[in-house]
Amino acid sequence: MARDHHSDLLAFLTVAREGSFTRAAAKLGVSPSALSHTLRGLEARLGIRLLNRTTRSVTPxxxxxxxxxxxxxxxxxxxxxxxGLSELREKPAGTIRINSLEPAIDAILWPKLAKLLRAHPDIRVELVADQNLTDIVAEGFDAGVRLGEQVARDMIAVPIGPPLRMAVVGAPSYLAERGVPKTPQDLTAHDCINLRFMRQGGLYAWEFERDGRTINVRVEGRLTFNTPRHIVQAALDGFGLACLPDDIVKPELRSRHLRRVLGDWCPPFPGYHLYYPSRRQSSPAFQLLVKALRWPQR
Structure with a gap:
């Protein structure tokens, strides 16, 4: 049977259950005569009578x-x-998959999502920590979290944290032994702990700016990691200088286990952003998530 005949089957089903053309017509929003015509056409196509009609009742x-x-x-x-779809429109529910830098999960996402999930038990969230610039559409994520300057222009980007600064840091013992760099060029005389981007395969070039002058430095050192937390630990153990967003090393700077250098060469830049495709359909659950994460709160 052709797809356009499905409405005829629905008409039959309604008449058979209601036992009345009048009641079925009112339920379907059509006239009794139009409904009777539809059923006669269905019976003619099937070549068999489906309903017994009397002046008092209609029975199959x-x-x-x-x-x-x-x-x-x-x-x-x-x-x-x-x-069920109607209920989803009224009640926030469903699973949201987010690909994020690990520091953003620790500092921003989890503290805010914990509150959201307690208030809305039907919302589920999957967080995937990823240092690479993953294609969130191709990999089936609903959204991603990256630094503002890393978000593609065709995405909707929502700030979820304050501006950040890069921090070049070292242990006091290392700085006492090797000296304090005064300019980015001085880093060539130091052991520096590199960060490797696994998907692209390259090493992060340390970026500096002052008085409108931008300098990128390819540093050298004995250690390379693909995770910030291991870089922090190596710096704490005195194996060299590290360059990371300042939110990652705030506890170590506060405790003075690490010291900051070249601070005047590290201006602020846009912090973490939640981003997602402009064509994404915003469910109530996703709208709530965006509202909960947005910085500053409105």
Missing amino acids: TDAGKRLLDGIGPGFDEIEAAVS
Whole structure:
């Protein structure tokens, strides 16, 4: 049967269950005469009578009962599925997958998401820590979190944290032994702990700016990691200088286990942003998530 005949089957189902053309017509929003015409056309196409019609009632024939038993559950499932979508519009629910830099999960995402999830038990969140610039659309993520300057221009970007600064840091013992660099060029005489981007395969070039002058330095050292927390630990153990966003090393700077150098060469830059495709359909759950993460709070 052609797809455009599905409405005829729904008409039959409604008449058979209501036992009345008048009541079924009111439920379907059509006239009784139009509904009767639809059913006669269905019977003609199938070549069999489906309904017994009298002036007092309408009842299914044996063939009609068989058809009713066959299609009834399927139409009920369709109606339940559509009703379920309606409930989602009214009640925030569903799973949201987010690809994020690990420091952003620790400092921003989890503290805020913990509150959101307690208030809305039907929302589920999957957080994937990733240092690479993953294609969130190709990998099936709903959103990603990156530094503002890393977000592609065709994405909607929402700030979720304050501006950041890069911090070049070293242990007091290392600085006492090797000296304090005064300019980015001085880093060539130091052991520096490198960060490798696994997907691109390259090493992070340390970036500096002052008085409109920008300098990128390819540093050298004995250690290379692909995770910031290991870089921090190596710096704490005195193996060299590290260059990381200042939110990652705030506890160590506060405790003076690490010292900051070249601070006047590290201006602020846009902090963490939640980003997602402009064509993404915003469910109530996703809208709540964006509202909970947005910085500053409105």
